[in-house]
Amino acid sequence: DFPTGTVYRNGHARFCADDDTPCLHPFDADGMIVAMTFDASKPNQVLFRNKFVETEGYIKDKEMGGMSQRGLFGTKKSGGRIANLFQMDYKHVANTNVIHSGDSLYALWEGGLPYLLDPLTLQNKNGRGKAGLSDLNGLLSDNFSAHPRYDPVRKTYVNFGSVFDPIKSEFKVSLYELNASSFQSTRKNGVIPNFVLDAPALIHDFILTTNYCIFFINDTRINTMSAIKAMFGSGGFAGSIEVDKDAEHSHVVLIPRSLLDAKEQDAVSNIDLFQDERITVVKMYRHFAFHYANAFEDMKGNVVFDTVQMDDMELASDFEEPFWQIENPFRDVSPTRLIRYTVDIQNKRLAINDDGSNQKVLTTRLPEFPSIPRDISTRQHRYIYPLVARKKVNVDPKVGGLSGPVAAVAKIDSEDTANNQYFSFEPHEFPGEAILIPKAGKNASLPLEEDACYMLVQVTNGKELKTDVAIFDVEGDQAFQKGPILRFPMPVFTPHMLHGSFAEGVTFDFVES
Numbered sequence: 001d002f003p004t005g006t007v008y009r010n011g012h013a014r015f016c017a018d019d020d021t022p023c024l025h026p027f028d029a030d031g032m033i034v035a036m037t038f039d040a041s042k043p044n045q046v047l048f049r050n051k052f053v054e055t056e057g058y059i060k061d062k063e064m065g066g067m068s069q070r071g072l073f074g075t076k077k078s079g080g081r082i083a084n085l086f087q088m089d090y091k092h093v094a095n096t097n098v099i100h101s102g103d104s105l106y107a108l109w110e111g112g113l114p115y116l117l118d119p120l121t122l123q124n125k126n127g128r129g130k131a132g133l134s135d136l137n138g139l140l141s142d143n144f145s146a147h148p149r150y151d152p153v154r155k156t157y158v159n160f161g162s163v164f165d166p167i168k169s170e171f172k173v174s175l176y177e178l179n180a181s182s183f184q185s186t187r188k189n190g191v192i193p194n195f196v197l198d199a200p201a202l203i204h205d206f207i208l209t210t211n212y213c214i215f216f217i218n219d220t221r222i223n224t225m226s227a228i229k230a231m232f233g234s235g236g237f238a239g240s241i242e243v244d245k246d247a248e249h250s251h252v253v254l255i256p257r258s259l260l261d262a263k264e265q266d267a268v269s270n271i272d273l274f275q276d277e278r279i280t281v282v283k284m285y286r287h288f289a290f291h292y293a294n295a296f297e298d299m300k301g302n303v304v305f306d307t308v309q310m311d312d313m314e315l316a317s318d319f320e321e322p323f324w325q326i327e328n329p330f331r332d333v334s335p336t337r338l339i340r341y342t343v344d345i346q347n348k349r350l351a352i353n354d355d356g357s358n359q360k361v362l363t364t365r366l367p368e369f370p371s372i373p374r375d376i377s378t379r380q381h382r383y384i385y386p387l388v389a390r391k392k393v394n395v396d397p398k399v400g401g402l403s404g405p406v407a408a409v410a411k412i413d414s415e416d417t418a419n420n421q422y423f424s425f426e427p428h429e430f431p432g433e434a435i436l437i438p439k440a441g442k443n444a445s446l447p448l449e450e451d452a453c454y455m456l457v458q459v460t461n462g463k464e465l466k467t468d469v470a471i472f473d474v475e476g477d478q479a480f481q482k483g484p485i486l487r488f489p490m491p492v493f494t495p496h497m498l499h500g501s502f503a504e505g506v507t508f509d510f511v512e513s
Contacts, residue, residue, distance in 0.1 A: 002471075003440040005504040006037040006119070007456055009432070010098040010107055011497025014052060015322070021067040021078045024319040025236070026495075028071025030058050031095030031107060033122045034458070034494055036469065039507045040440070047510050048491055051122035053107045053115050056130040057091035072111060074236035074319050084233025096146035099157070100503035101183035106134070108146035110162070110204065120508050139176065139185045139192075146499065148178070149208035152375045152445060155180045158208050158260070160215075164200040171197040175213060177260045186260075193259045193268040200241050202288070202313070207295035207305050209378050212254040212280075214305065216289055217273070219244040226318070235318035243313055247286050252343060254280040254303065282343055284350055284358070288313035293338070293370035293384045294377060302351060303343040306384060306414065308367055310334035330404050335393075338362040338370065338386060340414060362412050363420060365389045366404070369433040373444035373453055374501065383451050384412040385434045385474070390424040405430050405496075409457060409472070411480040421480040423472070428463040430496050431470070437502045439475070451475050459487075460496045467494045 012029035016022050023029045030052055037047035052058055060068035066078030069091035076084050092112040099106045104125060105117035116125045116134040124132030135141070140161065148159035157180055162173045174194040177186045199220050207214045223242045229235035256278055259268050273279050287309045295305035312334040323329050340360040342351040350358040367386035387406040409431055413419040425431060435456045438444040442452035455472040470484040 001440040001442075002038060002040065002454060003437065003504060004038060004040045004507050005437070005502050006035055006100070006506040007435055007437075007500060007502050008098045008100055008105065008119075009034045009435075009458065009497050009500030010053075010095060011432070011495065011499075012093070012095045013495055013497070014058075015495075017061050017065070017067040017078060019066040019078055021076070022322050023071065024075045024321070025071065025073035025323045027073045027095070027238075028075035028091070028093060028236075029095060030055065030061075030093050031109065032494070032497075033098055033105070033107060033117065034490075034497065034500075035119070035122060037507055037510075039510070042510055045510060046488075047508060049120075049122060050492060050494065053094040053117070054124050054128045054132060055092050055094050055115060057093065059129040070233070070236070072236050072238045074239065076233060081233060086231060087233060088231070088237070090237065095498065097148075097499040097501075099148060099183070099501060100506060101157075101178075102181055104183070106183060108144065108148075110145045110147075111143055113140055114144055119503070119506060136178070137184060142172075142174070144176075145204075145206075147205040149206065150180065150374050150377045151208060151210075152377060152379070153210070156186060157183070158213060158257070160203070160206060160213075162201070162203055169198060171200045173197075173201075173203065173215075175255070175260055177257075191268055193271070195255070195271040195273050197273070202241060202243065205289070205291050207292045208257075209295045209297050209303055211257055211297065212295075212303060213257055213260075214295055214303065215253045215255070216307070217251045217253055218286070218288060219247040219250075229318055239314075239318060243288055245312065249283040250286045250288075252282045252284060252341075254282075254343065254345075280343075280345060280348055282348055282350060284341070287311050288334075291368065291370060293386070294372050294379075294381050296378060296380045298342070298380070302345055304340065304380075305343075306338060306340050306362065306370065308336050308370055308386070309339050310336045335364075336366055336368060337364045338367040338384065338412060360414075362414055362417055363388065363410065365392060365408075365410065365422070366406060367410065367412075368406060369499075371434040371436055371455075373436040373438055373450070375438070375443070375445045376450065379445055380447075381450065382413060382415055382447070383474075384414060385436060385455060386410055386412065387431055387433065388422065390427065407431070409434060409455070411451070411474055419477070421478075423481050423483050425459060426461075428461060430460045430462060431457040432460070432497050433457070433499055435500055435502050436474075437504075455480075456502075458490070458494065458497060460494070465493050466490075467492070 013032035014030035106114040148157040226240035293306035365388040370386040408424040
């Protein structure tokens, strides 16, 4: 009952140029797509392929035999300090996510436009280098986030793109809704809804419900010294943006999705989030979140969401040696928790639980990369599948240095955390983000079939430099913690990668391919 389809995954994978100039941070490494096609008519076979995204920077690197551009997280171009002075044209690495739509793939990185790829060969559809970029038929003029959210009812993706204008000190976030089968805009007029902040926000992900686009906004500022270092080539621009640790609150911002409808043509540009009465803003305890599991609206119309939160966050980017060669590189990383919040829409505040708190802790086992089946998005869910630490840890959320690479997976029961299930790999094995694949004939959007899924993870063996594929049956009370029902080696080693998805029904001729 494993369905026919293709698993696509993207991630940073080229950590050194041909002249041995290193990437100093993994987020600066060139993206590589991995694809695995499973076909129910071809048991015991997998059609595997992998390929670097042929971005403009990747092509230039290969042609010059070095690092042609700087990275946002501090990687330096070849040629020494002088070559890096005032070089602000950062490399588009296309390394964060990949989405299948229609007959195309879209390789995503939040600092630029998508690259359009062939879903079988993984080659650029429109040519190598810059020619491979797509503005989605003129829709995009700036950046496009790597975290589109799927609406299974409307059959659309909702996404955002953000750009900072340092001259105006203006941070603009544009909102898009795309047909899931074509990746083209559902909005027919030329007005693109957007909001503007007066400082660069750190927005990597967002969440979606039936009626809201939800963003988490921290007070941020430019660290002048870090910005000067970036200009002089001794640091990356990402490190110059910092969260204001003196701020008492963060804000959950709920933007009505009605503003994305084609009929809304007026008053949807340059929205002031904190003054516009159409927007709901809720204060909460200050923290930071890179990723969210899901959000939905309950029977009362309140918004429930699950977030991976940490108390502090620093995007250091002034490395002199690669991040992974630093002794204890996680010493300044705040530990994470998976937390559930409920927003009382009517009263514009966080709802209070029976225990008097405004949060429900789902796990403190250093969770990250939370996953759910795609068709659960925007709908009420019970289970979440994050990566976690191998063992239970007692952490102080305000003390850094307790984090580290995760080496286990979890099935979190948001209704009763006593039922949480965990599976740990070997200490030198590191799983990537889980991809949930509903079993053939099952509907994960139905409460009784929500966990009727297989879970696929890539497992990187750091000791032997090998990568396996591990498939779990997650259905039922005890199946998950029994471990993989199937584990097989990939034909090539791939490093720990980032995000991906399962394209149901997408298959190819194995022999011809």
